[in-house]
Amino acid sequence: MQYQSQAVAKPYFIAAIGLFVGQILFGLIMGLQYVMGDFLFPAIPFNVARMVHTNLLIVWLLFGFMGAAYYIIPEETESELFSPKLALLMFWIFLVAGALTVVGYLLVPYAALAKMTFNDLWPTMGREFLEQPLPTKLGIVVVALAFLFNITMTILKGRKTSISLVLLMGLWGLAVFFLFSFYNPSNLVLDKYFWWWTVHLWVEGVWELILGALLAFVLIKVTGVDREIIEKWLYMIIAMTLITGIVGMGHHYFWIGTPEYWQWFGSVFSALEPIPFFMMTVFAFNMVNRRRREHPNKAATLWALGTGVMSFLGAGVWGFLHTLAPVNFYTHGTQITAAHGHMAFYGAYVMVVLTIISYAMPVMRGRAANSNKSQVLEMWSFWLMTVSIVFITLFLTAAGILQVWLQRVSTTPLGFMAAQDQITLFYWMREFTGLVFLTGLVLYIISFFVGGESKEAA
Amino acid sequence: MSQAFTKSMARNIFFGGSTFFFLLLVALTFDTMQVLPKRDHRENITPAVAHGKMVWEKNNCIGCHTLLGEGAYYAPELGNVYKRRGGEFVKAWIQSRPAEGTPGARRQMPQFNLTPEELDDMVAFLKWTGEINTSNWPPNIEG
Numbered sequence: 001m002q003y004q005s006q007a008v009a010k011p012y013f014i015a016a017i018g019l020f021v022g023q024i025l026f027g028l029i030m031g032l033q034y035v036m037g038d039f040l041f042p043a044i045p046f047n048v049a050r051m052v053h054t055n056l057l058i059v060w061l062l063f064g065f066m067g068a069a070y071y072i073i074p075e076e077t078e079s080e081l082f083s084p085k086l087a088l089l090m091f092w093i094f095l096v097a098g099a100l101t102v103v104g105y106l107l108v109p110y111a112a113l114a115k116m117t118f119n120d121l122w123p124t125m126g127r128e129f130l131e132q133p134l135p136t137k138l139g140i141v142v143v144a145l146a147f148l149f150n151i152t153m154t155i156l157k158g159r160k161t162s163i164s165l166v167l168l169m170g171l172w173g174l175a176v177f178f179l180f181s182f183y184n185p186s187n188l189v190l191d192k193y194f195w196w197w198t199v200h201l202w203v204e205g206v207w208e209l210i211l212g213a214l215l216a217f218v219l220i221k222v223t224g225v226d227r228e229i230i231e232k233w234l235y236m237i238i239a240m241t242l243i244t245g246i247v248g249m250g251h252h253y254f255w256i257g258t259p260e261y262w263q264w265f266g267s268v269f270s271a272l273e274p275i276p277f278f279m280m281t282v283f284a285f286n287m288v289n290r291r292r293r294e295h296p297n298k299a300a301t302l303w304a305l306g307t308g309v310m311s312f313l314g315a316g317v318w319g320f321l322h323t324l325a326p327v328n329f330y331t332h333g334t335q336i337t338a339a340h341g342h343m344a345f346y347g348a349y350v351m352v353v354l355t356i357i358s359y360a361m362p363v364m365r366g367r368a369a370n371s372n373k374s375q376v377l378e379m380w381s382f383w384l385m386t387v388s389i390v391f392i393t394l395f396l397t398a399a400g401i402l403q404v405w406l407q408r409v410s411t412t413p414l415g416f417m418a419a420q421d422q423i424t425l426f427y428w429m430r431e432f433t434g435l436v437f438l439t440g441l442v443l444y445i446i447s448f449f450v451g452g453e454s455k456e457a458a
Numbered sequence: 459m460s461q462a463f464t465k466s467m468a469r470n471i472f473f474g475g476s477t478f479f480f481l482l483l484v485a486l487t488f489d490t491m492q493v494l495p496k497r498d499h500r501e502n503i504t505p506a507v508a509h510g511k512m513v514w515e516k517n518n519c520i521g522c523h524t525l526l527g528e529g530a531y532y533a534p535e536l537g538n539v540y541k542r543r544g545g546e547f548v549k550a551w552i553q554s555r556p557a558e559g560t561p562g563a564r565r566q567m568p569q570f571n572l573t574p575e576e577l578d579d580m581v582a583f584l585k586w587t588g589e590i591n592t593s594n595w596p597p598n599i600e601g
Contacts, residue, residue, distance in 0.1 A: 030532075033532075033565070034532065034565075035563065036563055037559075037562065037563050037564045037565040037566050038559050038560070038561050038562055038563075038564075038566055041559040041566040041568075042557065042558060042559055042566070042568055042569075045521075045522075045566065045568045046521065046522050046530070046532050046533075046565070046566075047518045047519075047520075047521025047522045047530070047532075047568075048518075048521070050521050050522075050530050050532070051518065051521055110516065110517060110518040111516045111517050111570070114515075114516045115516075119516065123512055123515060125515055125516065125518075126514065126515025126516055126517070126518050126519070126520065127515060127520065128520045128521075128528065128529055128530070131518060131521075162465070162469070184515075186503055186507070186508035186511050186512075187498060187500050187503060188498075188511060188525075188526075188583075188586075188587055188590070189494060189497070189498040189590060190494070190498075191511075192526070192528065193487075193490070228465055231465055232463070232464070232465040232468045233468075235465065235468035235469045235471070235472045236468045236471070236472075238472055238476075239468065239471045239472035239475050239476065242472070242475060242476035242479060242480075243475040243476065243479055246476065246479040246480055246482075246483050247479050247482055247483055247486070249483065250486075253490075254593065254595070255526060255527055255592045255593055255595035255596075256526045256527075256528070256590075256592065257494070257497050257498050257526070257590040257591060257592055258490055258494070258497070259489075259490055259493045259494075259497065260593055261486075262486075262490075263593070265486065329595060329597060330597060332527040332595065332596075333524040333526075333527030333528060333529070333531065333535060334531060335531055337531065338531055407600050407601075408596070408597045408598060408600070409597075413598050413600045414600065415534070415600050416533070416534035416535065416600060416601060417534065417564075417565070419600075420565075
């Protein structure tokens, strides 16, 4: 580790992995509730489990992004963090606030939680992914601002690289677009319209800047390819991301009351959204092929390549599958959406966070790479989790196609629940595959504790 | 990429392209805001409809159901439930959910203990939602 203050990334990464486990456990609960409706009812109804599942995902990815920034920025700027103490303080605040929120979800009926947390004063709760009580939302803003202050001050006093600039823009964008979560008019159409300014402009906008910067950083480290080349790719990728993705938001404005021209803007621009992801794949493979050094951390390289491929498949291909308005007319709000969501989040954001963790954790533990034994185990976990998510996506896609056919296309359409009863088999297969995913995750965690001879840090 | 294409050119494409398309989004949003009143019939958002939306949110209905296709995919679409089932059915359904659930494979809906006023307002909200011009989505009444 070149700079002492990079060490603050460590608790962030550990918390991220811990919350990841929680996310998967709640995913398994929900998966079982799809086929065994009374499982854990009424203790944990489906809507509570889902809220915990999605919110934990968001929070652990944010922990991952923040940890990544604290690790990367000192190295990029060639200077210590502005304030490591502030970073640690924010870590604890974010962790405690996140834990209290999840405990609140699980122990108190949601309506009571809303009342306890002054939702009546400023209603923001009860909207998908933005279910957090008002104090939690305000806490997120405070933590984000303190974090951005810390990172921005560090960059201002040090070397300014393109990677740190792109990362900084992504992180500021994340904070700015979160502010739309405080806008909740009683007009549902307006509510939905601007809800997407947080949700879409995060995951199909500024988060991709963060993704690109993290990937570029790791690729420089593991391949030794010239920074100029990598940063040129980075700019081209994020240029295409925003050129296609900003107006691509129109694919969410097909059927929520918004004018019909959005069907054209949404279809055309979002049909181009796979391009930056394809570039990301080409980029990762190209850089690894042109590598100028053999970095001992093979696992990190594997994660980086996997991010390129899986983000293209999940976000690019599975997104394109249902993004054209005439297709989306039939697939909107079905298991097809769920299929895309799972592979896109895993392929893009989960994998890039695991990439940086895979690269940075050994360094923070005083070695260039883990022992061969540990890396082999980590690579097993890579394949188990990645293959599982592919099959989960395939099973949900099959379920979705059948659902669309039975409920929306057939000349004798079935009702929602009758259609669901017909596709139970695929939900069982999804749940089983979820258990394989969990096995992969357990192996991943074990890989941190496997000893053996490791390469010392240079 | 060739040497003639430099990093600063790539950076300019990034800044120029994203600024242009963000401004396009703002312009389209401005136009959408002008057109929306004719499509969302906001003149019909009574205090009951507004309160119904709060009841919807406070009970995290979106955690199982979709509303205009957005939400969770565990339970039926409710954007057109007023047309599909009618207001009385909706109220009776919400009221009659057993608190301890019903054993078996069927998906369970919690008992939310809504007051008669909350039930009426929820129905008002769902009725108004059903009247939004959604370009003929969903494809049929089953949602």
